[in-house]
Amino acid sequence: xxxxxxxxxxxxxxxxxxxxxxxxxxxxxxxxxxxxxxxxxxxxxxxxxxxxxxxxxxxxxxxxxxxxxxxxxxxxxxxxxxxxxxxxxxxxxxxxxxxxxxxxxxxxxxxxxxxxxxxxxxxxxxxxxxxxxxxxxxxxxxxxxxxxxxxxxxxxxxxxxxxxxxxxxxxxxxxxxxxxxxxxxxxxxxxxxxxxxxxxxxxxxxxxxx
Amino acid sequence: xxxxxxxxxxxxxxxxxxxxxxxxxxxxxxxxxxxxxxxxxxxxxxxxxxxxxxxxxxxxxxxxxxxxxxxxxxxxxxxxxxxxxxxxxxxxxxxxxxxxxxxxxxxxxxxxxxxxxxxxxxxxxxxxxxxxxxxxxxxxxxxxxxxxxxxxxxxxxxxxxxxxxxxxxxxxxxxxxxxxxxxxxxxxxxxxxxxxxxxxxxxxxxxxxx
DNA sequence: GTCTATATAGGGATAGAC
DNA sequence: GTCTATCCCTATATAGAC
Numbered sequence: 001x002x003x004x005x006x007x008x009x010x011x012x013x014x015x016x017x018x019x020x021x022x023x024x025x026x027x028x029x030x031x032x033x034x035x036x037x038x039x040x041x042x043x044x045x046x047x048x049x050x051x052x053x054x055x056x057x058x059x060x061x062x063x064x065x066x067x068x069x070x071x072x073x074x075x076x077x078x079x080x081x082x083x084x085x086x087x088x089x090x091x092x093x094x095x096x097x098x099x100x101x102x103x104x105x106x107x108x109x110x111x112x113x114x115x116x117x118x119x120x121x122x123x124x125x126x127x128x129x130x131x132x133x134x135x136x137x138x139x140x141x142x143x144x145x146x147x148x149x150x151x152x153x154x155x156x157x158x159x160x161x162x163x164x165x166x167x168x169x170x171x172x173x174x175x176x177x178x179x180x181x182x183x184x185x186x187x188x189x190x191x192x193x194x195x196x197x198x199x200x201x202x203x204x205x206x207x208x209x210x
Numbered sequence: 211x212x213x214x215x216x217x218x219x220x221x222x223x224x225x226x227x228x229x230x231x232x233x234x235x236x237x238x239x240x241x242x243x244x245x246x247x248x249x250x251x252x253x254x255x256x257x258x259x260x261x262x263x264x265x266x267x268x269x270x271x272x273x274x275x276x277x278x279x280x281x282x283x284x285x286x287x288x289x290x291x292x293x294x295x296x297x298x299x300x301x302x303x304x305x306x307x308x309x310x311x312x313x314x315x316x317x318x319x320x321x322x323x324x325x326x327x328x329x330x331x332x333x334x335x336x337x338x339x340x341x342x343x344x345x346x347x348x349x350x351x352x353x354x355x356x357x358x359x360x361x362x363x364x365x366x367x368x369x370x371x372x373x374x375x376x377x378x379x380x381x382x383x384x385x386x387x388x389x390x391x392x393x394x395x396x397x398x399x400x401x402x403x404x405x406x407x408x409x410x411x412x413x414x415x416x417x418x419x420x
Numbered sequence: 421g422t423c424t425a426t427a428t429a430g431g432g433a434t435a436g437a438c
Numbered sequence: 439g440t441c442t443a444t445c446c447c448t449a450t451a452t453a454g455a456c
Binding site for chain 3: 255256257267268271276277
Binding site: 061 | 448449450451452453
């Protein structure tokens, strides 16, 4: 339950959602993901990435035009996979606000627990990008936030939810997932499906669902 | 409610808890805090800090033996102030678990909202330190975590709390505060005292307090 | 698409004068 | 305690051969 110093999430293999095609380009993304999550974007050099892949630094430039573009792609892929997971969850959740919250929270939690490095890089290193490169991901983020706030708003309107404050409660619900990479260990005693259910339950408690 | 790219928390003045004496050393810490929060530790150079202070880079070395030692002091000061705030809150909270949770959560929230840059640097940049330099702060962190988990455990023992899972609920409660710097704006419509009460209420809901 | 070699810039930190 | 000057290293990125 404590983040380790200097070696933040140096985990096993850095998993990338399946949408990225195989090949050297993917290998670069995976290795960069691992290193960015562990040492941060500015703490990782092109040489570090190249060395791990047993390539010369210049070889990376055949696949990405700059170090920033590698980060930008990771950030974009992460936001896309996250939003797709939320939308898929909503599609199967019916129309009850409580069921929709449960589905959104479960998907949010599973995403952050299954791809902890990607979650960390997306959330902490996006700031290292110039606005042009981060804008598409920021737009996706706004949409994803809206998915939850909209469900909360509808639940309140229907008299099903009674949170002490809609925005603050929404932020608290999101925060449970966002902080997961800093303490949750998938190989530990608490399995992911159980954790996802716990988070859904906590969200509904915060909302005063009835 | 969205973190801005490239300029993470470039806020006004970076506030440091009052325990640090005035003088050039403090000015260095404050400016480094602002820059580390905005650009990250690795994204900030000694030259950046010196330029903002209208000093030559070499002048900083009369006050700190390395760039890492500047970060280490910020991290230590942040952890000390946080823990002291939690302990002070507990001292005035009586013996009821619910009142103790309320006091801890309120203090945690106020600390993160009042010192957002320090919170971000403490949580995100501690990983940039070698273990020798981060160890004292990590020890404090473990103690602070224990303050909350201990209160939760007692509340459960006494039959006052019924969380779905003690550790996960404790993490969810902490996460509300930890994520504050990324969305809360002190100058906005939601004042800090109200927010602290909201977080306390959410914590007690999660715990099923009765 | 990968290599060798290198251009060009900026990094942390120190020496020694005042 | 701050300055000027500088050492030495590493960074990103490019040129051109294969």
